Amino acid sequence: MKRLLITCCFILFSCLPIFAQKDSNRFQKIEVAKIAYITKKLDLSPQEAEKFFPLYNQYRNEIRQIMHKKRSEDGLKRSYRNELDFDAEVLACKKKYREKFKTAIPASKSSRFFEVEREFREQLFKELQSRNRR
Template sequence: MKKIVTLTMIVLFGLSSMLYAQDQPDTKEQEKIRALEIAFISRKLNLTENEAQRFWPIYNEYKRDVRQVMLTQRNNPKRDVIDDEQMLVDVRKRYKERFVGVIGQPRMNKFFEAEREFRGVLLNQLKNRPNKPVLQRRNSK
């Protein structure tokens, strides 16, 4: 029951965020994806209410740092792919112990696997949707 309440709160939070972002289509879509990612990870990890209260703030910091690394990479035309991967690994290593402290080693591994799995599912969905504006833009350049 606690898991259902937690998941419902998370989804409602994500949906309410989407309502505020309706003016900007990119932000709206990003918020929708974020809500789906949170729901996906929640299902995979089966967090208790207490774990969820401790996990999500760490997760939000982690995602902020990952986004920062990706922005840095995107803005560096002379970047090295191996260095890019190392920067992301370094972020994951920095957060590893914090995640382990909340959800334990096995579920920390499951979290990183779920994150990777979600990206795969998302890419598949984007490839297969009827109007592919993002992918078409990238392919047409």
């Protein structure tokens, strides 16, 4: 339990600069929950978390850049080819980071990361849906 608390504190303080955005309070809560979820589901030790989360931050930033690029093209007439190009770019990024993650955490945890990330998004979506129904 003490290790988990130390890990969460480390992660929180290493991610603080990211949260200096508009609506940061809402996004900060989601990001902290996501980091805690990933840490728990992948059973990361403090040493693994210390190596993993800087890479995770790089990954998240690259994915955001890809999404931003896609959104900026949404105003333009997009073709089927552009959608495939977008999907290929996301896939290439994930493959690249799966290999980078293996330098910080065991391969089994590295491979499972994307599944855990998807599970978190699904849970978040369900939570938001249930709040909207209230």
